Amino acid sequence: MTALLIGAASALWFGILMAISPCPMAGNVVAISYIGKRLGNPRQVLLGGALYAVGRTVAYVGLAVVILAGLGSVPRVSTFLQGYMNKVLGPVLVVVGLFLLELLKFGRGGSGVGEKLGKKVEGWGLVGALALGIILALSFCPISAALFFGSLISLSIKYGSRVLLPAVFGVGTALPVFAFAVIIGLGIGSLGAAFHKVQKFEWWARRVTGAVFVLVGIYYCLQYIFEVF
Numbered sequence: 001m002t003a004l005l006i007g008a009a010s011a012l013w014f015g016i017l018m019a020i021s022p023c024p025m026a027g028n029v030v031a032i033s034y035i036g037k038r039l040g041n042p043r044q045v046l047l048g049g050a051l052y053a054v055g056r057t058v059a060y061v062g063l064a065v066v067i068l069a070g071l072g073s074v075p076r077v078s079t080f081l082q083g084y085m086n087k088v089l090g091p092v093l094v095v096v097g098l099f100l101l102e103l104l105k106f107g108r109g110g111s112g113v114g115e116k117l118g119k120k121v122e123g124w125g126l127v128g129a130l131a132l133g134i135i136l137a138l139s140f141c142p143i144s145a146a147l148f149f150g151s152l153i154s155l156s157i158k159y160g161s162r163v164l165l166p167a168v169f170g171v172g173t174a175l176p177v178f179a180f181a182v183i184i185g186l187g188i189g190s191l192g193a194a195f196h197k198v199q200k201f202e203w204w205a206r207r208v209t210g211a212v213f214v215l216v217g218i219y220y221c222l223q224y225i226f227e228v229f
Contacts, residue, residue, distance in 0.1 A: 015172020049181020055133020
């Protein structure tokens with residue numbers, strides 16, 4: 001039980017970190033801004049933001065369940081993961097950590113996607129908010145892909161959780177999104193100032209998490225692959 005709680009806390013943190021990473025956060029802010037302009041009043045903006053967050057959560061949970069069910073349904077893959085998960089997890093954590101530290105980089109996938117889709121669904125109202133959340137959740141960029149496929153999927157396999165940990169991860173991704181919906185809908189302070197503060201927090205949070213990933217990954221490699229300990 002304690003181990004599962006640790007896994008759930010980790011999944012929640014990965015979800016929050018993913019949501020406030022530069023590429024997903026830019027898409028979130030642009031999308032909610034378009035939703036806010038179209039829906040008009042604060043109550044509808046808040047509801048639209050909530051539906052957008054639900055859309056992202058449903059997409060992540062659905063994708064994780066499909067991937068984990070597929071891996072579990074192949075006997076050889078399932079047996080391999082059960083016997084060698086700790087050995088696989090070490091290198092995976094190191095690679096994900098290097099992505100978070102930006103020592104490994106690929107092109108920024110998904111840039112501008114939020115703005116383009118926001119313009120297309122402006123006239124869809126609340127249904128558009130839900131659809132936009134699902135579509136943008138599946139528009140992975142390098143950091144979000146590393147956190148989802150490298151961290152969440154590995155974590156779910158390790159703890160044998162096909163639904164709970166992905167759901168907690170989805171909730172984590174939804175929290176910052178809904179917070180920005182509240183800021184836009186109720187006009188609380190400056191959106192630009194809030195976004196700047198989130199960016200500063202994300203810079204430190206991502207690097208601390210990346211460093212922890214690398215250190216834990218090295219430990220796993222030394223213990224389970226090279227059997228130093």
